[in-house]
Amino acid sequence: MFPGPRMEDKRDYVMRARAAAVEETRRRILRAVRDLGLETESMEIVLADVADRTGVTVRTVLRHFGSRDGVFAAALDFVVGEVERERGTPGDVAGAVAALVEEYEGIGDWMITMLGREGADPNVRRMTDRGRAMHREWVRDVFAPVLPAARPADEAVDLLVVATDLYTWKLLRRDRGLGRPEVEQRMRALVDAVLGRA
The missing domain is CATH 1.10.10 (Arc Repressor Mutant, subunit A)
Structure with missing residues (x-):
């Protein structure tokens, strides 16, 4: 038994x-x-x-x-964790840009709205400050394996932050009215230019 x-x-x-x-x-x-x-x-x-x-x-x-x-x-930590998991792996330039555009397509307009309110709401400001810091850290981590040796690392990261920024997506997608594939192609071209891969 x-x-x-x-x-x-x-x-x-x-x-x-x-x-x-x-x-x-x-x-x-x-x-x-x-x-x-x-x-x-x-x-x-x-x-x-x-x-x-x-x-x-x-x-x-x-x-x-x-x-x-x-x-x-806690919700901010939760969302940041979700975003970080979805944004791609180090060295995968095409995958990183595609994941970023996917994210912007989903919540880009909301993020733009929040950026417009950050001066009036401390909770929003904490969120947007965290988002900026997270984006820069993501750029540094994802593109570190492919950064060009001829360009200072801080300069390359600054340029990659601009190439992959939410406002870059907005300029192309909302202001210019380009389709998602064209936006992804142009952001990828900017990234490749910074990396010396054009």
Whole structure:
């Protein structure tokens, strides 16, 4: 006869299940904040709306994150993590530019709106400052294996930041009215020129 599960094993299983449920609730809350921000083109999000969308109470939202500011700080970390995972791998120039254009196609207009509000809203300013820093770090990491030796690294990174910037996408896609393939081709041409690959 086989012995039954030990009490410690059951307790361990229950604790792991609870921790997984807590983590899933946190992710649902963070996704709700992200989605509401995109839909409303604003950071003026009401916690009751987050709670409704997530299927929890406002008290539960606050229990997870401590305060409204805590919710937004965690949501910013969550979104930055998503963006970093989707942006491509070091040395893959074509993949990096394609992933970046894909991102801009999805949330570029929202990002432009947020940049227009950063002077009036400290939460938005924290987000846009973080976004700028993340973009520069991404450029440095992704293009490091292919930076030209003839150009100082800081100069090359500055030029690559401009070539891959949101406003570069906006100028080509929204102001010029080019299609997505043309925008990707032109951004890639700018990157290749900086890298000496034209």
